[in-house]
Structures are given as structure tokens and as C-alpha cells.
Amino acid sequence: MRTWTWLGLLLVITSLTACQAPPVVGDATxxxxxIKQPVIGSKPAPGCLTCHSLEPEVVLVGPSLAAIGRIAQEAAGEKTAADYLHDAITNPDNQISAGFEAGKMYQTYGDELTDQEIADLVAYLQTLK
Known part of the structure; x- marks a missing residue:
């Protein structure tokens, strides 16, 4: 009986693993x-350039994104730069840039953007060195 229990458990685990969707691959283009759209997402939400600049040292509401790919790589620690950027978009208060306050960035991009849109933004942001 014990063998059947373990075999059943193994079958369930194998089935659940096989059902996972493949990771979403971002497209930088x-x-x-x-990133240039004035509104994004399902609500719609303010676009990235409403609060961020692509010009070095030009600060709007949030920090410039001009070198965010390099900055993310340096700040990621044990994460990858892609994970750092994904977290910065979906959980913005987890990644606060020095000199900026928590709660300023729109908080629900993770709910309002598709996984593909987030992956595309991350892929593009990684190119900004």
C-alpha cells in the first residue's frame, strides 16, 4: 500500500511540473x-516616461532610466538583473533608489500588465547601459 501512495504522489508531482507554462521571453523591441506609451496596462496606468526620463541625470518624479541596465546589474546582488528589474516593476517598494521615497511609483503594474509586457519592458531596460 505504501508503494502505491508514493507512486501516486510521484505521479501528481510529475503532472504538476509538466503543466507549468514555459518562461516568458521578453522582446526588447x-x-x-x-515604454514610450503614455498609458499602459489594463486600467490603464501611467506610462513609464510619465515619471522617468531616458536622459542621463534628468530626474522627473522617479530616477532616470538612462543606465538602468547597468544599475540593475550592480544592485541585483544574488538575483539576476532581469529579476531585479521585474521586481522593481511589480513590487516597486522593494527596490527604492537612493534619494527617492517608497510609495511614489504606481504600485499595481504587476496586476495590470501582462507577463509578456513585463518581460518586454525588462528586456528593453536591460539594454540601457
Missing amino acids: RGAEL
């Missing part, structure tokens, strides 16, 4: 277009 689509991300470059998305």
Missing part, C-alpha cells in the same frame, strides 16, 4: 515601444 516591443519593450522600447511599450
Whole structure:
């Protein structure tokens, strides 16, 4: 009986693993277009350039994104730069840039953007060195 229990458990685990969706691959070209849109997402939400600049040292509401790919790589620690950027978009208060306050960035991009849109933005942001 014990053997059947273990075999059943193994079958369930194998089935659940097989059902997982493949990881979403970001497209930097689509991300470059998305970042320029004045509103994004399902609500819609304010676009990235409403609060961020792509010009070095130009600060609007949030920090410049001009070198965010390099900055993310340096700040990621044990994460990858892609994970750092994904977290900065979906959980913005987890990644606060020095000199900026928590709660300023729109908080629900993770709910309002698709996984593909987030992956595209991350792919584009990684190109900004």
C-alpha cells in the first residue's frame, strides 16, 4: 500500500511540473515601444516616461532610466538583473533608489500588465547601459 501512495504522489508531482507554462521571453523591441506609451496596462496606468526620463541625470518624479541596465546589474546582488528589474516593476517598494521615497511609483503594474509586457519592458531596460 505504501508503494502505491508514493507512486501516486510521484505521479501528481510529475503532472504538476509538466503543466507549468514555459518562461516568458521578453522582446526588447516591443519593450522600447511599450515604454514610450503614455498609458499602459489594463486600467490603464501611467506610462513609464510619465515619471522617468531616458536622459542621463534628468530626474522627473522617479530616477532616470538612462543606465538602468547597468544599475540593475550592480544592485541585483544574488538575483539576476532581469529579476531585479521585474521586481522593481511589480513590487516597486522593494527596490527604492537612493534619494527617492517608497510609495511614489504606481504600485499595481504587476496586476495590470501582462507577463509578456513585463518581460518586454525588462528586456528593453536591460539594454540601457
